Amino acid sequence: MAFWNRRRSIEAITDIEGHARLKPTMSWPHLIALGVGAIVGTGIYTLIGVGAAKAGPAVMLAFLIAGVVCVVAALAYAELATMIPASGSAYTYSYAALGEMLAWVIGWSLILEYSLVVSAVAVGWAGYFTGFLESVGWGLPAYLTSGPFGTETPGLVNLPAVGIVALVAGMLMLGTRESATVNAVLVVVKVVALGAFVAIAAPHFDPANLQPFMPYGFTKSLNAEGVEMGVMAAAAIIFFAFYGFDAVSTAAEETKNPGRDLTIGIVGSMVACIAIYMVVAAAAVGAMPFGQFAGSSEPLAHIARTLGSDTAATIIAGAAIVALPTVLLAFMYGQSRIFFVMARDGMLPRGLAKVSETRGSPVLMTGLTAVLMAVIAGLFSLGELAALANAGTLAAFIAVGAALIVLRVQQPGRERRFKAPLWPLVGAGAILGCLYLFASLPGSTQTNFFIWNAAGLVIYLLFARRNTRLAKGEETAA
Secondary structure, X not given: OHHXXXXXXXXXXXXXXXHHOOOOOEOHHHHHHHHHHHHOOHHHHOHHHHHHXXXXXXHHXXXXXXXXXXXXXXXXXXXXXXXXXXXXXXXXXXXXXXXXXXXXXXXXXXXXXXXXXXXXXXXXXXXXXXXXXXXXXXXXXXXXXXXOOOOOOOOOOEHHHHHHXXXXXXXXXXXXXXXXXXXXXXXXXXXXXXXXXXXXXXXXXXXXXXXXXXXXXXXXXXXXXXXXXXXXXXXXXXXXXXXXXXXXXXXXXXXXXXXXXXXXXXXXXXXXXXXXXXXXXXXXXXXXXXXXOOOOOOHHHHHHHHOOOHHHHHHHHHHHHXXXXXXXXXXXXXXXXXXXXXXXXXXXXXXXXXXXXXXXXXXXXXXXXXXXXXXHHHHOOHHHHHHHHHHHHHHHHHHHHHHHHHHHHHOOOOOXXXXXXXXXXXXXXXXXXXXXXXXOOOHHHHHHHHHHHHHHHHHHHHHHHHHOOOOOOOOOOO
């Protein structure tokens, strides 16, 4: 078992051979757009209804709690990303600070996170797209708009969800900078649409809609049907709405000036999105009793339509159709880079770590990632995917908090372009906050997460531990 805690040195991680290095093409505006594009998406467009069903008007508080935990984690990410400007995000930081086996667990959890996020967002996008088609008289057959698993009305396949995954994958294969430019334009469309919703809903604000503010209590509890309810149960699901800044950290290797731009991209996108979310959530629950939109697959458009603005509802749904793919782009980008780096390190078959000579990006890995995500999106429902994706993300955030503390203690003299303020509190806050949110997830989600990682450890023990660069003596352990 001597292999379990062998660590890669930061020098080895950042000294990447030319043929295996990703091409640096992005600056901080691209990174902020990538972060906002990843964060502002299904969480506010669709999961606000799921959260309201669990917390009532206190869904606003659930947004705030999840946001605070993410801010602490974002500070830890910013320090580590600027200190270790290589692709791989939490997996790479864990390899340098916590050892190989834990790095595998985090990488395996990130695969769960990114794959399910893209799939869940694709399902959320499909809900808006289907509603939009119906509004113009072009509705699809029901069996082509839902998968066979996790839904009250099972169908054959969610065809719109599969289609949008394929479209975004094709965009990413064209090149990183080109994709980032398109993403920036779509992010503007998305934010403008949310502003339009607030302008419509705010005049209808009624304090009576906020009473009772916390109808299901604060801590997680089970109702008569055995469903987890309460503010923390909602926060554990809504947490899905906030992460995305970690996708920015996967771009470290493709950033022109990582020491400056990564900090701006990670922290800037997180702060901007918390403000956007709080305003939109307040407008939504103030304009209508939460029970009237909690079950909708397109809650914001539903609210606007109910308030008598059919045109605005169509515009909001249309903006979601156009702009939600920015989330798909950011997370599919991140997933392909996680896969790529794990393959480059020998954790996965090295033949997968190929960089296109013309595009400077991992085209092969992007294609394989898209196939996996399309299969999941086509067969499963939104709520089931979002909860399990959260479990993988919380594990990664816990690891980043721990890596921050370990590297501060073990390597205090190493250059840090950005230093997290009050680093012991930031590290401990990320760990404890994420543990509390993990405990608030549905019990079935926790069980599935541990099953996923148990299967992953089998793969590690049988394949990865013998094939890493450290195992083969290609570099010296830290």
